[in-house]
Amino acid sequence: MTKAVAIQGVQGSFHHIVAQHYFGDAVPLLECLSFDDAINSLLNKETDAVVMALENSIAGSIIPNYALIDTHDLHIVGEQYLDIQHHLMALSGQSIEDIQEVYSHPMALLQCKAFFKKHPHIKLIEDKDTAEVAQRIQKQQLKGVAAIASQLAAHLFELEIVAKSIQTIHHNETRFVIVKRDHEGSITEGYNKASIKFELEHKRGSLAAILNVMSDCQLNLTKIQSLPKIETPWKYAFFVDVTFDTCSYFKKARTLLQIMAEDFKVLGQYKHTK
Amino acid sequence: MTKAVAIQGVQGSFHHIVAQHYFGDAVPLLECLSFDDAINSLLNKETDAVVMALENSIAGSIIPNYALIDTHDLHIVGEQYLDIQHHLMALSGQSIEDIQEVYSHPMALLQCKAFFKKHPHIKLIEDKDTAEVAQRIQKQQLKGVAAIASQLAAHLFELEIVAKSIQTIHHNETRFVIVKRDHEGSITEGYNKASIKFELEHKRGSLAAILNVMSDCQLNLTKIQSLPKIETPWKYAFFVDVTFDTCSYFKKARTLLQIMAEDFKVLGQYKHTK
Structure with missing residues (x-):
């Protein structure tokens, strides 16, 4: 039985979607704003597992995350592939021309750069998480600001999708792994x-x-x-x-x-x- | 004889340093704000060579740049390793406490994240190039704003280094390649x-x-x-x-x-x- 699972990002993030797939809807989540924080929560025994992106069909391996697993002698106990679809979302009633600023994770901004080339009036600002921006837009009722995030984030934070699947390469698959402190709970037979x-x-x-x-x-x-x-x-x-x-x-x-x-x-x- | 060389970024960028090493000080440069633009200038015959980062000892391979070479059937005619040292720089007479915002390339921001964790009052904003921010700070006399860039950039744009070598991993080696349209000019014997x-x-x-x-x-x-x-x-x-x-x-x-x-x-x- 897993106590709590650390995810990079807040609810509505792609890591949250993977946690839902792997552990079910009911598992308690710890929202972390960096992979380092997520791994620290595992090392401190605050959580029992971390969901972590490890490679991406566009950008390749996320080497720093390999280093985190290796340095701390952690164990991969499962994996999950997810097709990443980035949507541009904002408070309802706004069109793309109304959007002045987009805050998002550097990786998401990079993956959508061709889209934003066609909309040069939009200023791109690096932020720590994709879904957290969506949450903030709703909470602070920010007009003229958009987030790049998942369908789940749009649903959770009641935002309207201004543009669907804005990533440059349509098929964008990311491999996530489930990381634990030790082999405990991982299968000893039947793995392939x-x-x-x-x-x-x-x-x-x-x-x-x-x-x-x-x-x-x-x-x-x-x-x-x-x-x-x-x-x-x-x-x-x-x-x-x-x-x-x-x-x-x-x-x-x-x-x-x-x-x-x-x-x-x-x-x-x-x-x-x- | 090489006509002009395309670099990612403006003068003072790490790509500029590599171009100097490889082609000498006198070679005319075309400053490009993306790898795509640099490659386009080569395809249009506006330039005869591109200097392009290909892999990094921290983040691994830059897969999209491999894809650019592969897709357009371009040729690598040389390579150069560079030890990347990121310095924080601003208009003179300012200390780290005076800095409110840092604009830089996402990769540079990522590589310095431990430093900025210790200075949470600084807002990090993604920009297209490291050295171009240094140039802008001097041109527009921007106070409270810093760039993360090379010693060469500090020298060219007369900025003061507020903090030296702020990257998390001290030894940060990047491999650059020189890319041309065809094998022309590349050696047919003696390569290793x-x-x-x-x-x-x-x-x-x-x-x-x-x-x-x-x-x-x-x-x-x-x-x-x-x-x-x-x-x-x-x-x-x-x-x-x-x-x-x-x-x-x-x-x-x-x-x-x-x-x-x-x-x-x-x-x-x-x-x-x-």
């Missing part, structure tokens, strides 16, 4: 996906050798990302996701990889959702 | 690094097979990044950088990879700088 991290010296063929083992053990790669270790030139960290038919395949690979790679670490074992 | 792109079906061991060939041909991987093709489920694109002792090794690998991988493409061949 794992996220791992390891390091390699800059030696010819070292990554090929690792991938050969994974392939021999019947693991399918669904993601690979190298990251140079800035403090240690010529050393690389790799974040890899694999899927498999049965977890015995993964267990075998894990034993071999622990010997072959430095700092091998399982970030999480869970059921994949796509 | 290449950037390639290919696609693979989601088939067990397909990436391992490719990496084995690279290793057999004496290529060293310095970067690998998978990117799911959103419109084609279970298909992946890979962006890979390799280094090698002589370009004959690469030529051999290229012939093999053209047969083995789908949509194999050389994004550039150049001399590596680190």
